[in-house]
Amino acid sequence: MIEVRNVKFVYNEGAEDEKEALHNVSFTVNDGEFVALVGHNGSGKSTLARLFNGLLAPSSGIVKVDGMDTSDKKALFDIRKTVGVVFQNPDNQMVASVIEDDVAFGPENLGLASEEISERVEWALKSVGMAEHRKGTPFRLSGGQKQRIAIAGVLAVKPKVMVLDESTAMLDPLGRDEVMNVITRLNREEKMTVIMITHFMEEAALADRIIVMRDGRVAAEGGKEIFRKRELIESAGLELPVAARIAAKLRERGLDIEGDVTLPGELIDALCP
Amino acid sequence: MPIKITDLNYVYSAGTPFAKHALKNVDLYIEDGEFWGVIGHTGSGKSTLFSHLNALTRIQSGVIQVDEFTMTGNGGKKLKRKNRPDFKALRARVGMVFQYPEYQLFAESVEEDVAFGAKNIGIKGDELAERVENAIKMVGLDYEEVRSRSPFDLSGGQKRRVALAGVLAMHPKVLVLDEPTAGLDPRGKKEILDLITEIKAALCPTIIMISHNMDEVARYCDKIAVMADGELKLTATPKELFTQTGLLESLHIEMPQVTALACALASRGLDVSGAALTEDELVEEILRAKGVTA
Amino acid sequence: MKDVTIGQYYPVSSPIHRLDPRIKLLAVILYIVAIFFIQKFVGFALVAVFLLAAVFLSRVPLLKVLRSLRAVLFLVTFTMIISVLFYSSKTAEPLWAWGIIKIYKQGLINAARMGLRLILLVLGPSLLTLTTTPTALTDGLESLLKPLALIKLPIHELAIIMSIALRLIPTLMEETEKIMNAQKARCADFDTGNIFKRAKALIPVLIPLFVSSFRRADELADAMDSRCYRGAKGRTRMKRLKLHFRDFAASFVMLALFFVILVLRYNWFGWAFVAALI
Numbered sequence: 001m002i003e004v005r006n007v008k009f010v011y012n013e014g015a016e017d018e019k020e021a022l023h024n025v026s027f028t029v030n031d032g033e034f035v036a037l038v039g040h041n042g043s044g045k046s047t048l049a050r051l052f053n054g055l056l057a058p059s060s061g062i063v064k065v066d067g068m069d070t071s072d073k074k075a076l077f078d079i080r081k082t083v084g085v086v087f088q089n090p091d092n093q094m095v096a097s098v099i100e101d102d103v104a105f106g107p108e109n110l111g112l113a114s115e116e117i118s119e120r121v122e123w124a125l126k127s128v129g130m131a132e133h134r135k136g137t138p139f140r141l142s143g144g145q146k147q148r149i150a151i152a153g154v155l156a157v158k159p160k161v162m163v164l165d166e167s168t169a170m171l172d173p174l175g176r177d178e179v180m181n182v183i184t185r186l187n188r189e190e191k192m193t194v195i196m197i198t199h200f201m202e203e204a205a206l207a208d209r210i211i212v213m214r215d216g217r218v219a220a221e222g223g224k225e226i227f228r229k230r231e232l233i234e235s236a237g238l239e240l241p242v243a244a245r246i247a248a249k250l251r252e253r254g255l256d257i258e259g260d261v262t263l264p265g266e267l268i269d270a271l272c273p
Numbered sequence: 274m275p276i277k278i279t280d281l282n283y284v285y286s287a288g289t290p291f292a293k294h295a296l297k298n299v300d301l302y303i304e305d306g307e308f309w310g311v312i313g314h315t316g317s318g319k320s321t322l323f324s325h326l327n328a329l330t331r332i333q334s335g336v337i338q339v340d341e342f343t344m345t346g347n348g349g350k351k352l353k354r355k356n357r358p359d360f361k362a363l364r365a366r367v368g369m370v371f372q373y374p375e376y377q378l379f380a381e382s383v384e385e386d387v388a389f390g391a392k393n394i395g396i397k398g399d400e401l402a403e404r405v406e407n408a409i410k411m412v413g414l415d416y417e418e419v420r421s422r423s424p425f426d427l428s429g430g431q432k433r434r435v436a437l438a439g440v441l442a443m444h445p446k447v448l449v450l451d452e453p454t455a456g457l458d459p460r461g462k463k464e465i466l467d468l469i470t471e472i473k474a475a476l477c478p479t480i481i482m483i484s485h486n487m488d489e490v491a492r493y494c495d496k497i498a499v500m501a502d503g504e505l506k507l508t509a510t511p512k513e514l515f516t517q518t519g520l521l522e523s524l525h526i527e528m529p530q531v532t533a534l535a536c537a538l539a540s541r542g543l544d545v546s547g548a549a550l551t552e553d554e555l556v557e558e559i560l561r562a563k564g565v566t567a
Numbered sequence: 568m569k570d571v572t573i574g575q576y577y578p579v580s581s582p583i584h585r586l587d588p589r590i591k592l593l594a595v596i597l598y599i600v601a602i603f604f605i606q607k608f609v610g611f612a613l614v615a616v617f618l619l620a621a622v623f624l625s626r627v628p629l630l631k632v633l634r635s636l637r638a639v640l641f642l643v644t645f646t647m648i649i650s651v652l653f654y655s656s657k658t659a660e661p662l663w664a665w666g667i668i669k670i671y672k673q674g675l676i677n678a679a680r681m682g683l684r685l686i687l688l689v690l691g692p693s694l695l696t697l698t699t700t701p702t703a704l705t706d707g708l709e710s711l712l713k714p715l716a717l718i719k720l721p722i723h724e725l726a727i728i729m730s731i732a733l734r735l736i737p738t739l740m741e742e743t744e745k746i747m748n749a750q751k752a753r754c755a756d757f758d759t760g761n762i763f764k765r766a767k768a769l770i771p772v773l774i775p776l777f778v779s780s781f782r783r784a785d786e787l788a789d790a791m792d793s794r795c796y797r798g799a800k801g802r803t804r805m806k807r808l809k810l811h812f813r814d815f816a817a818s819f820v821m822l823a824l825f826f827v828i829l830v831l832r833y834n835w836f837g838w839a840f841v842a843a844l845i
Binding site: 039040041042142143169170172173174199201202237238239242243245246249250253254255264267268271272 | 314315316428429430455456457458459460461463485486488527530531533534537538541542543552553555556559560563565
Binding site: 087092150 | 701795805
């Protein structure tokens with residue numbers, strides 16, 4: 001679905017304050033996968049988010065979406081139809097003062113007929129559990145609700161891939177749960193490919209695959225076994241999910257715990273067979 | 274003298290159909306040198322309560338005492354200058370660090386920005402320079418390296434530290450922090466929390482931290498105040514609060530992850546105490562229950 | 568701050584609220600033109616009755632509508648006084664004279680006419696903004712101005728700028744308040760000193776506000792691009808403005824009012840005809 005090959009990205013190339021954000025990054029994301037992209041602030045995660053749909057073009061290397069090269073300006077419209085991005089601050093993603101108008105913005109840009117736009121708005125708002133707010137304004141909503149509206153706005157374009165660029169970072173725990181529930185449901189039920197950029201390891205633990213970024217490089221990539229590498233995770237400015245941390249400490253103290261423990265339930269099962 | 278809040282009430286948009294009772298009969302006593310955590314959902318009145326402490330919110334009814342400063346409600350009317358404390362002195366005493374404080378930076382250099390508050394309370398010359406230098410060092414930045422740089426060129430974490438330094442340079446004795454770790458990565462979070470502990474030891478003995486993160490609160494605070502619907506529901510130590518499962522549920526407060534894990538283990542028959550607040554406590558409990566001795 | 572409503576939209580459901588914004592905009596334009604044609608008091612009375620009927624239909628409390636006069640009260644009084652004082656006539660007897668101040672009957676009539684005209688001029692558009700959301704107004708304007716896009720005026724861009732501005736005003740007001748509080752917490756003083764001192768005191772508010780507005784603009788642009796925005800090219804709208812029977816009815820009433828005012832002004836067909844009509 002998405003292929004990132006030998007990508008280098010330099011901000012302000014050639015200028016005095018040029019800064020290399022990505023060095024030779026390669027990975028692929030498959031159809032229907034839920035991938036977590038984790039790393040410290042400034043590790044290059046958010047630059048990647050903007051490379052996935054051609055908001056930025058790589059300084060060298062190739063990013064391909066469904067076979068289309070993101071450096072090809074003519075393909076941009078189709079690339080953005082395929083890859084939707086939800087950003088961090090819900091307040092900075094809304095274009096209209098009425099929720100249905102905001103969600104309609106994407107499909108309107110696709111040039112769809114009025115009836116179809118309206119249907120998509122209804123469907124997208126339902127998908128995020130906000131259908132009853134259709135005619136309301138976003139101003140009085142909670143952070144979690146606003147972010148769900150932003151997700152609906154991206155969903156209404158019907159992309160195959162949804163990228164979430166730290167979309168839960170500004171939310172309280174309640175809002176974070178709301179958003180994560182929506183995302184996991186979209187991935188499981190609607191088979192949407194999800195790339196979740198985050199530094200909450202509890203969220204990353206829900207993904208099929210985890211890519212750890214450190215200083216602009218892929219430091220590690222893999223399934224949950226990655227949480228066994230405590231030093232690697234910590235060197236990337238992150239911490240293990242709490243269950244994995246406790247499992248690691250128990251192992252250090254000589255208690256044998258089988259399997260890859262990342263979620264609380266797994267630790268409980270391991271300790272209370 | 275510590276902080277004493279007596280029967281504080283606050284109504285937004287009073288007298289209109291939109292009126293909202295944001296604070297209801299709040300009584301709170303905070304001893305010098307305590308580290309308080311304040312929890313409660315968005316809109317529970319936490320921020321309104323603490324913005325009273327430095328008179329950013331005008332007191333409507335009730336009494337607030339902070340050291341020698343006393344503010345008494347006057348039905349929402351502006352108090353005459355002679356009947357109210359000197360706000361500048363009060364604001365220097367009660368430092369307030371808002372959410373995402375990096376968005377308040379404005380000056381051309383880090384040094385100038387940090388000096389802003391101290392200058393406003395009349396600190397000048399050598400003392401000002403010294404306070405600025407100490408504040409920048411205290412937040413863990415390299416003074417010589419950053420002093421003349423533009424605050425806008427720093428990284429997000431550094432900006433937050435500069436903003437914090439700007440409050441510290443006023444030498445507050447009470448520091449109110451509204452979600453100081455919001456948006457930071459795990460390492461950044463830990464660094465800021467450790468920094469707050471250092472500040473508490475070195476400069477500002479009383480800390481009030483508003484937080485959504487129960488693990489942070491359980492780990493760092495001595496006392497916790499729980500706000501809901503404009504009421505101060507209770508004050509307790511982390512141990513007292515997080516072991517009352519029923520109460521937590523009725524207030525819609527989640528447990529710290531460690532405590533939740535301990536409770537789940539206990540309910541599955543493992544002989545661990547459900548009161549474990551930190552990872553190390555839980556690890557010891559599990560090892561004990563499993564009969565593993567070091 | 569969260570209760571900020573932009574403009575003064577009064578959220579109830581009424582036939583006037585439901586009218587197509589384009590019809591309302593055109594009606595207000597016609598209304599304003601009509602007022603300039605009025606010379607006789609019977610014309611003002613007619614327009615006032617029409618306006619009262621519209622207010623009644625709109626279910627907006629009359630007081631709420633009249634409140635919009637507060638802003639122009641001074642202007643109205645001032646113009647009226649000036650027009651009374653400065654009217655002079657060589658032939659007519661002054662009603663009252665004191666030194667060089669002479670007050671004529673015609674001066675009073677002129678002042679009354681001027682006052683009525685100003686008051687009616689303000690009330691009409693304010694009924695429009697009370698019964699139409701800013702978004703609907705923007706859509707209406709865009710639709711009405713669409714022909715100008717043919718001569719390469721960026722109508723779509725202007726409309727989207729307006730709609731984003733409307734969307735961001737509450738956010739920026741909230742942000743301003745937050746920054747002001749943060750600086751007050753650092754003992755900034757916005758309330759004392761002379762005008763220069765106060766202006767200077769705002770720098771610590773304005774700079775962060777600008778910085779954050781630019782950041783927001785950047786992020787918003789990214790979010791819009793990500794949702795396939797390409798300007799007006801190939802863009803359709805979910806809500807197409809559609810004219811209903813009520814819109815034609817309203818247009819007819821408005822045109823009729825305009826016609827009657829013209830009749831009164833130019834005495835077409837003679838007065839007898841108008842009298843017969845009424």
